[in-house]
Amino acid sequence: METKWSGFKYALCNESMQGMAWEAQCALAARAGYKGIEIAPFTLVKEGVEEISPARRRQMVSALKGAGIECAGLHWLLSPPPPGLHVTTPDDDTRRRSWEYVGKLIDFCGDLGGTVMVFGSPKGRTTQKGLSVEEAQKHLAEGLARAAIQAQTCGVKILLEPLGHNQTDVVNTTAEAIKIVRQVSHPALQTMFDFHNTVDETEPFQVIIEKYFPHICHVHVQEMDGQYLGPGNAVQDYLKAFQTLKDLNYNRWVSLEVFDFSPGPQKIALASMKTLKKIEAKLGC
Numbered sequence: 001m002e003t004k005w006s007g008f009k010y011a012l013c014n015e016s017m018q019g020m021a022w023e024a025q026c027a028l029a030a031r032a033g034y035k036g037i038e039i040a041p042f043t044l045v046k047e048g049v050e051e052i053s054p055a056r057r058r059q060m061v062s063a064l065k066g067a068g069i070e071c072a073g074l075h076w077l078l079s080p081p082p083p084g085l086h087v088t089t090p091d092d093d094t095r096r097r098s099w100e101y102v103g104k105l106i107d108f109c110g111d112l113g114g115t116v117m118v119f120g121s122p123k124g125r126t127t128q129k130g131l132s133v134e135e136a137q138k139h140l141a142e143g144l145a146r147a148a149i150q151a152q153t154c155g156v157k158i159l160l161e162p163l164g165h166n167q168t169d170v171v172n173t174t175a176e177a178i179k180i181v182r183q184v185s186h187p188a189l190q191t192m193f194d195f196h197n198t199v200d201e202t203e204p205f206q207v208i209i210e211k212y213f214p215h216i217c218h219v220h221v222q223e224m225d226g227q228y229l230g231p232g233n234a235v236q237d238y239l240k241a242f243q244t245l246k247d248l249n250y251n252r253w254v255s256l257e258v259f260d261f262s263p264g265p266q267k268i269a270l271a272s273m274k275t276l277k278k279i280e281a282k283l284g285c
Helices: 022-031 054-067 092-111 133-153 174-184 205-215 239-247 265-281
Strands: 009-013 036-039 070-074 116-119 157-160 189-194 216-221 253-256
Touching (some): 009 022, 036 253, 054 092, 070 092, 092 116, 133 157, 157 174, 157 216, 174 189, 239 265, 253 265
Parallel strands (some): 036 070, 070 116, 116 157, 189 216, 216 253
């Protein structure tokens, strides 16, 4: 007997709450109806993630549990601090230092119980110093292959995020991300889907999701212009994509990631959840 679908599992990316105490972030996310928080590490540190001690990490987990939510995972992995991280540069020392920091983030994610690390970070992977896109992709694949081994031991998946050409020239479409995922061929390296980052895609959202669904382990959502959900056309424009996710029994995180924080964390969280529920209400069986 089939179980009744109980809705999507929503997380709130924490950049809009930057400056709030961690415990207050957990409380707001829970109060607004989210089941998890997705962390941008730069919002929590002054110099690097290693400054978050084991004791503090345990306190963070306790705050999550106290609010009745989870850590969904991490994103904005290479955003400073620390400065100068870049994983495709021809400079060997910078690449080494950058991947070492990714390793520290993997440990942090695992310590908090997170299951995914979204590898976007356009400025940290764009070609530089005459390096070709092909050479950059080679460096990226090599680093991801090593990181995936560590990630698997921590119960974490690294998700290579396609980003539009307006952000980077390395991995602009889901097909390009999948090419690297299949090249590395490790279960801890997969991809994800972000509505906002589809500027170079030529197929509808729902077609992309269905075509690459076995490798899509996370979803980011926001209005197409990066605002919180509500003021735009998300209910209409995203309905087929959400229907496809439901039809395929997608049971992983759907995280709200916005880029305009001016409305304030409470409005962003509450209005977006209201819109997500509007989308759900329109889905068919």
